[in-house]
Amino acid sequence: GAVVSQHPSRVICKSGTSVKIECRSLDFQATTMFWYRQFPKQSLMLMATSNEGSKATYEQGVEKDKFLINHASLTLSTLTVTSAHPEDSSFYICSAREWRLASTDTQYFGPGTRLTVL
Amino acid sequence: GESVGLHLPTLSVQEGDNSIINCAYSNSASDYFIWYKQESGKGPQFIIDIRSNMDKRQGQRVTVLLNKTVKHLSLQIAATQPGDSAVYFCAENTLQEYGNKLVFGAGTILRVKS
Numbered sequence: 001g002a003v004v005s006q007h008p009s010r011v012i013c014k015s016g017t018s019v020k021i022e023c024r025s026l027d028f029q030a031t032t033m034f035w036y037r038q039f040p041k042q043s044l045m046l047m048a049t050s051n052e053g054s055k056a057t058y059e060q061g062v063e064k065d066k067f068l069i070n071h072a073s074l075t076l077s078t079l080t081v082t083s084a085h086p087e088d089s090s091f092y093i094c095s096a097r098e099w100r101l102a103s104t105d106t107q108y109f110g111p112g113t114r115l116t117v118l
Numbered sequence: 119g120e121s122v123g124l125h126l127p128t129l130s131v132q133e134g135d136n137s138i139i140n141c142a143y144s145n146s147a148s149d150y151f152i153w154y155k156q157e158s159g160k161g162p163q164f165i166i167d168i169r170s171n172m173d174k175r176q177g178q179r180v181t182v183l184l185n186k187t188v189k190h191l192s193l194q195i196a197a198t199q200p201g202d203s204a205v206y207f208c209a210e211n212t213l214q215e216y217g218n219k220l221v222f223g224a225g226t227i228l229r230v231k232s
Contacts, residue, residue, distance in 0.1 A: 006161075032217065043207060043222045044162065051217075093161050107220060109154075109161040 003027055004096050006110035013084055014118055021079045021113045023094030029074035030096035034107060035067070038091040050077045084117045091115075130229045137195040139226045141208035146189060150211035152220070153182060153193045155204045162207060165193070195228075203230045 003026040013019050023033055031052050036044040048069050050056040056069035068080040077096075081088055091114055095107040131137045143151070149170040154162035168175045168182045168191075175182050181194040191208050205227050209220040 004161075034219070043224050045222075046219055049217060049219060091159075106152075106164070106167070109163070112159070112161045114159070 002098065002108040004094065004108045004110040006092075006094055006113050008113060009111065010114040010116070012116045012118065015085050016083055018080055018082045019084055019115060021081075021092055021094075021115075023077045023079070023096070023110055025075045025096040025098075025108070028096075028098045028108075030077075030098060031074065032097045033071055033077040034095045034097075035069060035077075035079050036093045036095070038093060038112075040091075044093060047079075081115065084115070086117045089115055089117045127224070128227045128229065130231060131198050133198060133200060133230055133232050135198055137193075137198045137202070137228060137230075139193045139195075139206050139208075139228065141191040141193075141223050143189050143191060143208070143210045143223075145210060145212055145221075146186075148210040148212055151182070151184060151191050152209045152211070153180075153191075154207045154209060154222075155202075156207060156225075157204045165206075198228075198230050200230045200232055203228055 005024045005026055007022045011019055033050045035047045037047050038044045046059050047062045048056045048058045050069050050071040052071050052074050058064045066082055071077040091112050093112040095109045097107050152167040153165040155165050156162045166177045166180050166182045168184050173184050179196045183192045195202055205225045207225045208223045211218050212221055
């Protein structure tokens with residue numbers, strides 16, 4: 001149980017284009033999903049917290065107009081990197097917290113999406 | 119401010135030996151801690167967690183120790199195997215205005231020598 005998927009697993013795009021990454025909770029409903037970014041040989045950095053049906057909360061220094069997050073259902077959140085540039089190349093990882101277990105703080109992580117911007 | 123750091127960026131152990139990975143945290147208000155394992159190109163995998171009202175918790179071949187006095191967390195892996203080679207992160211759960219979030223440490227690379 002508690003499986004989180006991401007699609008695509010890797011994507012290569014040209015500079016200036018937009019890329020959408022999907023995060024799905026496969027066997028549970030997630031009221032809260034989180035988006036992280038991880039650069040090579042570094043730790044995970046939280047970008048934003050996404051609650052179903054409401055606007056995402058972004059961490060300091062993360063541009064909300066560049067990283068658009070939509071959490072329209074209890075099983076799907078999307079991250080759109082708009083006008084991507086080479087410096088946006090990174091490993092993007094989502095996690096989800098099950099609504100019934102919200103009090104336990106446990107997050108289940110997806111497998112990540114490798115974004116390369118040429 | 120909040121930070122979770124690790125003492126050892128790389129740890130090399132012989133197969134069959136025990137491994138100890140350490141982590142220091144700075145937010146004394148954190149009430150929940152998790153260890154994750156991350157293999158190359160994959161997302162973090164939950165290993166074990168511990169709440170602040172405990173000082174030790176055991177799983178299968180893994181033990182987490184929490185010392186709140188010095189704000190120190192450790193992960194012990196018994197009889198380390200080649201499949202344990204990965205990057206290990208500790209994370210602390212912090213309460214924010216809008217909910218809880220995880221703050222990850224820098225990570226420790228565990229290399230198991232056969």
